[in-house]
Amino acid sequence: MENEIITLTVNGKSVQGRKGQTVLEVCRANGIHVPTLCYHPKMPPYGGCRLCIVEIQNMRGLPPSCTTPATDGMEVTTHTDRLMRVRKTVLELLLAYGDHNCLLCEQTGNCELQDLVYEHGIEKVRFKGEFKPHPKDDSNTMIVRDQNKCVLCGRCVRACLEVQVNGVIDVAARGSDSYITTFNHQSLKDSTCVFCGECVASCPTGALTYKQARFRGRPWELKKVATTCTYCGVGCQLELNVKDNKVVKVTSDHEIPGPNQGSLCVKGRFGNDFIDHPDRLTTPLIKENGEFRQASWEEALDRIAGRFESIRKESGPDALAFFSSARCTNEENYLLNKFARAVIGTNNIDHCARLCHASTVAGLATSFGSGAMTNSIDDLKNSDVILVTGSNTTEMHPVIGSTIKRAVKSGRCKLIVVDSRKIDLVDHAEIWLRQKPGTDVAWLNGMMHVIIKEELYDKKYVDERTEGFEELKKAVAAYTPEKVEEISGIPKDDLIAAARLYASAPAASIAYAMGITQHINGTDAVKSVANLAMLCGNIGIEGGGVNPLRGQNNVQGACDMGCLPNVFPAYQSVTIPDVREKFAKAWGVDSLPGNVGLTIVETIDAAGKGKVKALYVMGENPMVSDPDLHHVEEGLKSLDFLVVQDIFLTETAQLADVVLPAACFAEKEGTFTNTERRVQRVRKAVDPPGKALPDWQAIAALASRMGYEMNYPDAEAIFKEICAVTPSYAGMDYQRLDAGGLQWPCPTKEHPGTKYLHKDKFVRGKGLFHAIEWIPPAEPVDDQYPFLLTTGRVLYQYHTGTMTRRSVGLNERYSECLVEINTEDAARLNIKDLDRVKLVTRRGQMEAKARVGEMTEEGTIFVPFHFSEAAANKLTLAALDPQAKIPEYKVCAVRVEKVA
Amino acid sequence: MKEQLDQIFSRHHGTRDALIPVLQDIQAEYGYLPPEAMEAAARFCRVAPVEVYGVSTFYAQFKFSPVGRNLVMVCQGTACHVMGGARVLEEVQSRLGIRPGQTTADGRFTLETVACIGACALAPAMVVNKDTFGRVKPEKIMEMLNGSGS
């Protein structure tokens, strides 16, 4: 029915549309212009401005075309004298009830009101409104709200409420008195606004503008470069607005295809002022007598090549190790993998995916045969139930958070949240289970216990598509809701209700992140998630899936590119001789090493023991991100030679012997692969500062110096080579990616990419159930260390803060570490909000201010890890998951003291 | 406050449709809509707090600050307007230091405007609690307020 073709007559011409479209949509689709103001294609129509009025035969009055459904045979006229007169009057009234001084307005040249006034030839306003000026809201460093330019189109309200589902602003009062307001008329700064800027993007006038961009360029002077956000695994498409080699602001366009349809979060929209920060590294540095001095590229590269050669000669290739980066491009990661393996001859290459999702890669690969997110972001709107666990989605993956909230708001989808913190999504959830940290396997087994006992599982699917069900059934038999309540603290009735809700959904999706993976039994927890999804037939269908939300912008890509100690690109194992031979041939070397290399945490250990002597770190900051920082520092300090390539002099770079200045994402070409396996283009908008170079150029120059020619004219040439050796990328090229990215596997040039994996058949053949027992966390609480400590992230900061902490807006929102503690616990310890507290574990201590509230449960402390001066990872445990070697960041035992 | 609110909520279904009746009950209980109560109502009806604010400012019946012990209403109807009602209002505003809809910090007076109180012959008119004053002279205003207000 939806696609039924209808025929209308517009302005005497016959045009076609689809049933379900509005008159306006039909006109637009046929290239017929109708003036609009309150209409926005991303939002439900509002019908408030009355500019889109038309005349329709046999219909009285002047109906707004944006709310009038198109029907077959309709006769529409868009421009008559009468229509023009009414539109003019509307516009004149808008001008009378506002203060539109285009000369002084940032929006000039890009303002829909200005264009409409011009289009209607309004020379003079006939009315004099009793206009009372409103004060500007200039309270924050990101968004200026000038209500005097507001035309009350309500687009910002719908942007906030319907698109981002934040619900911060609304129309208050009525008639000509109405105005846009926050709750209780607070300033934006004091309101619940999260500064996603969706409202700014949707405002047709100068009422909402970018504060930092003021007076830095008129719309027609700005060059817009579309690229991929550098901050998180969502991979939002955004536009860098450039003037005079500076990024002035970041805008978005809902017409650019991608995972975000024009939505961004505060980091993507307002967090890019790090690009031209004065702290950027502009020249190579060499350390001499404990001090850095500037050096030329020649000298720096010679130094590195010389030291690498001599260390390899003395101690063998495995005395060198490489940390690649989930923040660099695929091209750069691929090249570093090639450098380590073909030029040096070692498999000692790893990156921080180890620290977040190694357990996902290991767990899902054994369960399904592929370690990636099974479904797509956009596909969440097809889910009947979404279960979110161990992911504070609205802060960590904000745009996915909004996608989930939109799905729930649409009424078709129910949300289950399992999280020990009272995260924002809890407000949108049907059921919230609050488990004790470290008890995930227990509640997952408990849900499966209920589903199997009540025979709610998908028997046909289990029979036909999976193996190992009997073992699973035996294993979960002991996890009765009563027992699970004892272990996890989840009331048994809630668990049963959640199990029934999940099992009842025709299509249910599970989204999770580090709350599941960063445990000593992280791989087990991932397998349990996979078990639950398979049990209910949710893998290989639209709207279903197991969806690990990858943290960093290119963590998926760095894994795909073989920056892991056991695999070449596309997860082809280094232990298989045929694979080694294939890569040796492709890379023009006689042989490649077949022994599995060292992981990040193992590399640090080996450095401490003198087994690894040289380390090359590309764009990572283990001195803040890795567990048990004292140990990391010792390890790095015992190295003979440390090279760090980065955009800032990070905590890690300060320990280096040679530092190389890198170009950031806005200064180079390449690709990132987002969490849903979508490979997207990164495009150059500005020149790098000083002598900084894209990482791939540095690697290629170094390889050539070491006698292995790497001659790539540009990043595209590297991408071609990637596609030749990476079967899942084989069908891609830059031209195809320009049309909106491609999701792997994409094996041929004709292949459209893959929206969801394991359709009809698992990659490994049959899906494999695992029988899994719950084990308690490595470090239980005791009298001395009575609290559970868990670490994580916050919306306004990113990873180790090297970029976000240099952004004005982000730091205004969240500039220092705040230790979250429950109100009851705080009262017992006599700690008040913002008091200084000391946290002590068996490994170290840190001080920071306390944030007292209900976010965390009694007995639990939460610390964000972004802050080097209050480094949460001085406290954490480097206890490793035996299967994936991921550290247990999420739980250890801690003592809290008030600092007098 | 929690107990009173729970009591109010127990009389309604927690949906968007119940929002206005819930707000009316809150106003009946407190005489105005305290911000915390609006937030609680938002949670109860599963809407954003700002939607509650938007809805409640749409209807003139809702008040956002506690009502003072004495209600002052200055007429701004046509007759009073012609006879200088605007000046009366200005004077009251500057004397009390509040705008219409607000209450003095000491909780003594709440100021409102009305459109005609049916005393046009006596314009400009003003009401303090139960007393109606006609042909109000700005310089006499403090006297009237003090005389009739407690």
Ligand code: SF4
């Ligand atoms: S910035 Fe985002 S959260 Fe804030 S008011 Fe605008 S749309 Fe709402």
Ligand code: SF4
């Ligand atoms: S602020 Fe902008 S988007 Fe919002 S109602 Fe006013 S003109 Fe429309």
Ligand code: SF4
């Ligand atoms: S959600 Fe992630 S990718 Fe999108 S703008 Fe924010 S940080 Fe960037």
Ligand code: FES
């Ligand atoms: S665009 Fe249709 S009423 Fe505003």
Ligand code: FES
């Ligand atoms: S206009 Fe003031 S009493 Fe009628």
